[in-house]
Amino acid sequence: MLEVRTPSKPDEQRNFPHGHLESVHLSGLDFATATFEPGWRWSQDIAPAAGTESCQFHHNGVVTQGRLHIRMDDGSETEVGAGDVFVCSPGHDAWTVGDEPCVVYDFAGQMAKDYAKEKEGASGGRVR
Template sequence: MIDVILRRFEEPDEVRELELGRFEVVRIGGLTIGRATYQPGWKWSEHVPSEEPLCTVEHVGLVLRGSATAAFPDGRVVELRPGDLFHIPPEPHDSWVVGDEPYVSLHFLGADRYATDGHRGVT
């Protein structure tokens, strides 16, 4: 008999509360998947406590709702919009919500280290 496992973010394994946001973690099938929800005004460098000034976690994800940026020290700023699949390399970057709608994204890579002690991230 094959076991099928169903999970929902309404019952996460872990919730990482952030100022103006939260990051919910579900572990399933050997993967750690995260759901980021950030309110308007949220900015990684201001609202995620860390010893590092910028996030260095690699991210692969999907934007579900709202818009946010990935901003790099060299001046590159990329806007992430609903439906975008994204890969953000493990280069230092900041991020913030764009507009007045909450931003929601799924994270398929990096969720295990994002917004944990010693690391912080966005997207």
């Protein structure tokens, strides 16, 4: 199998408060470009639609611009910035640090198909 996609022509764009996600879907891999504007925080901007207290997706990411602070449910935390590659297990909150948008490339199995989509029974507003 050989499959090639161009991120500049995404299969899907999803807007949410303080940011957006553009993704291409390949066999066994979703590639997403997430832009988190200043003021974005997962627990405020995505959690109401997700219906969970923390992000339950696994992330394999590369930060290309800005800074992102990540706090795991166990209390451990770190900050990643442009040029950093990271792996983050489910069970975390994250937020943009500073006045610059944070842009993250995320390579995941199926993450981009469901990230920031309203879950059935979620009490928050719809994420579009």
